[in-house]
Amino acid sequence: MMKTRTTRRALVALALCAAWPLAATAQAKDPVRVGLVSSKSGVFAQQGEEVIRAIQFAVEEANTKGGVDGRKVEVQTADDEGTPDAGRRVAEKLARDGYNLLIGAIPSSISLALAPNLERWDAAYFVVASKSDKITGDSCKPRVFRTNHSDAMDIAMISEWAKGFKEKTYASLAADYVWGRDSSESFAKAIKAQGGDVKLALYAPLGTKDFSPYIAQLKQANVEAIWVAEVGRDAIAFVKQAQEFGLIPKTRLIGHALIYNFVIDATDKALDGTPGNTGYAADIDTPRNKAFVAAWKTRFNRLPTDNEGMAYNGAQVIFDGVKKAGSAKPADIAKALSGTTLDTLYGPALMRAADHQLVLPNYVGRVKSVDGQLRPVIEQKFPAALTPPASTLCKM
DSSP states (O other): OHHHHHHHHHHHHHHHHHHHHHHHHHHHSOOEEEEEEEOSSSTTHHHHHHHHHHHHHHHHHHHHTTOBTTBOEEEEEEEOTTSHHHHHHHHHHHHHTTOOEEEOOOSHHHHHHHGGGHHHHTOEEEESSOOOGGGGTTTOOTTEEEOSOOHHHHHHHHHHHGGGOOOOEEEEEEESSHHHHHHHHHHHHHHHHTTOEEEEEEEEOTTOOOOHHHHHHHHHHTOSEEEEEOOHHHHHHHHHHHHHTTOTTTSEEEESSOOOHHHHHHTTTTTTTOEEEOSOOTTOOOHHHHHHHHHHHHHHSSOOOHHHHHHHHHHHHHHHHHHHHTSOOHHHHHHHHTTOEEEETTEEEEEOTTTOBEEOOEEEEEEEEETTEEEEEEEEEEOGGGSOOOOTTOOO
């Protein structure tokens, strides 16, 4: 009996010794440290709230499943205040503190401010909302990855979409910063290529509260449709005032990043029937998106918004990069992601090596009532093959 017990104890001890190196290895793995830089205040605060919620959800979900590549995911959040200076300052602090997988800024101006500093900070940055072509053009960097659609992708899609436009005369109102100007100028080129005429192009400074002077000019231009590329609280203010002063529904709006859920929710029925591009919608028909939507509904008892879907997708790209690299180091993740195909909410998508743009299908939606709730509903899908080639200005 004594020999049997001794033998059993010896076997248990051997088993524990054999398992110990594996457990120690798992515990020794560096955590995945995410620096969440987004807007808690300023023009982009409402979009920032959605982005923050989605990335925190992605982190909690990953940790519930045992982490990423056996690593715990940690996240620290900082308010970029919607400005490049604040964004750069808080991003640097996060990176210096070890939270050097940066994600979450809304405006292109902040994304462009972070990009040149990443090597110095030993960080990588994942763009989930900024659309300026400069990010993957002349300002591209090896440690920057865009997981949402660029202006060029939107405009390539819009050029096809515009072939079905019935209007001949247009005006545009855009936010007066890099993304808004890119949007307005690109739209004008697309319309002119179709034989249309953009009679008036207006730019409103970020933070504009009184759009009445712009609305007066738009009414005076007497056009059939207006291209709108406004953001955050500015977009809400414009739509409300456009309805108040009778610009809509008399004149059709066409939106670039306008028919976001938070804008629709804040403007009653003013955008009902309005068409526009949509970067994400809950009805994207892929296995990974269906699983995400189901998990989100279980947690929040509602569908994810466009910002939430795009942000969650960006977080998954980080996690997939960690798995592919077998490392949580930004330099290793950057090498592993470049040129690889990922399983995204949009389906399989290439992270293009030439400029680190995730090549995605694109969508046109329209604001409709579904189950008593106004939201963007996809009407047309344009294939990823429509994505323009990488800019020759991008030098990795």
